[in-house]
Amino acid sequence: MAHTASSHYIGRFAPSPTGPLHFGSLVAAVGSWLDARHHGGRWALRIEDVDRTRAVAGADSAILRSLEHHGLSWDGDIVYQTQRDDAYATTLETLIERGLAFPCSCTRRELKATGHPGPAGIVYPGTCRDGLAPGKRARSWRLRSPDTPCTFTDRRLGPQQADIATEIGDFIIRRGDGLFAYHLAMVVDDDDIGVTDIVRGADLLIATAPQMALRDALGLPRPRHLHLPLAMHDNGRKLSKQTRAEPIRDVDAADNLTRALRFLGHAPPSHLHGAPPAEQLAWASAHWQPGALPEGDRTAA
Template identity: 50%
Template sequence: MTATAHYRGRFAPTPSGPLHLGSLVAALGSYLDARAAGGQWLVRIEDIDPPRCPEGTDSTILRQLEAFGLTWDEDVMWQRQRHDAYQHALEQLIDRGLAYPCSCSRKQWQAFDIYPGWCRDGVCDASQPVAWRLRSDLAQRPVGWNDRLFGEQHFDPADLGDVVLKRKDQLWAYQLAVVVDDAHQGISDIVRGVDLLDNTPWQQQLQAALQVPTPRYLHLPLVVTAGGQKLSKQNLAPALAEESRGIRRQLFQALQLLDQAPPPALVEEPPEVQLRWAIDHWSVAHLAPQPHRSAPPEP
């Protein structure tokens, strides 16, 4: 990739648990793409859902990134400190007729594939707490982009339903927060797992509605278990290694899962050596879109 001074990438984990191999692959892919472009790489802690974020997990994640040599530019951003920015964005959407309060519960509309928009013209039950939803039928549609791995993507967000922007418990929802923060941090390129690809249509609607730039997107292949399940905290994926040998081997494995074909001798090198090689040889063209199975750890 040609050096691009304005490139700004980010890794934005939810601190619901320590990083595992799948999250390492996502972090490493975004890091290498930024560094190979001569750009900046930021870290944002997406902790807008406190019940899911045990105390101290954010510090654990930052220590894990440092142990694997993934150092960031600029101060870490915590979403829990960004309430005013999200509220301002929501008020903009309300003023433009693109957000509305909704009293409906999931149980009420579970027979439908998507939320049917019952509260679009007025709250159905004023005695109930309300969430705020995006009017996906009135925001920009259809949307499309050229994903750097998965190619041309085309969606009509109205087919996906009116996504929640602020929950009934007054916590902010992911879709609004991520768009506001990417714009605030000047993110030019988003590199993340393909499991988030279908979030992009709503995010592009919000980018257009809030009149902020749309980044480039690269969705990385999914890392799955031997049984084909997504490697995730919900599936009890083990935390990353903490001792030096395990760190070297897991970093090497992550490079393999990113299809970068590192030379076998690199597995014994420390993170800084592996990363130097990986930055010099980073190639999106080598990525294969199908899910990648993670091998069991070596003894």
């Protein structure tokens, strides 16, 4: 997992291939691309298909086409998480050897009965922390949550703090079906390419503390974080594939980009509205200021 230390900016965009890009995912892509280009940095692309059960055939190709139509070029080879199991397995073994991971026999039904709700779902009650009960077999692997709260500063939202032990509990790093969990895969992949800055939607703010805990457990450097405002439906729900957000139309790339920049508080001058993506992005990357981002989530008008 080692990479050459560098002060150079390395960012990334990491969509899941569960469907084509919608406006909310375009906003996240544009924001992360602009932050990287404004800093003269690299922008890597990763397809987060670690959860094979959710991947939709052809979705990755549709995502790549949309990025290209919108002028969002990436650097280097595209990484697919389905090709990274060996790296994840090595990391899990490291955590086990250090006594930082333990096997768990709990089913979802058992956790629902014994745990209590938290901001990220059911808080794990520590059932298997000190060993499996007699007659029980390991289903998953969990990371031992740190004893002290996790603190970090988000570049838009400011100082953040989360007590993982009480708000999340020991979280899963390898699932009961044998697949590696999102947190583990993301941390390993980001470290492998030396990511210095993570720019993504504010819905993933809740994921930052456990990912920081994993990095700390592995002795990895922490990247900076910038969580962008979310694009919302009129009913207040986040645009997502689960809420049936409309896919963006690649033929409308120029207008889509103008809308995304306006949403991010970086509306281009009137003569660039609907201009070719390269022209809009050149202006936006030169004028990018995280301080100009909206304070809260907004409807995708």
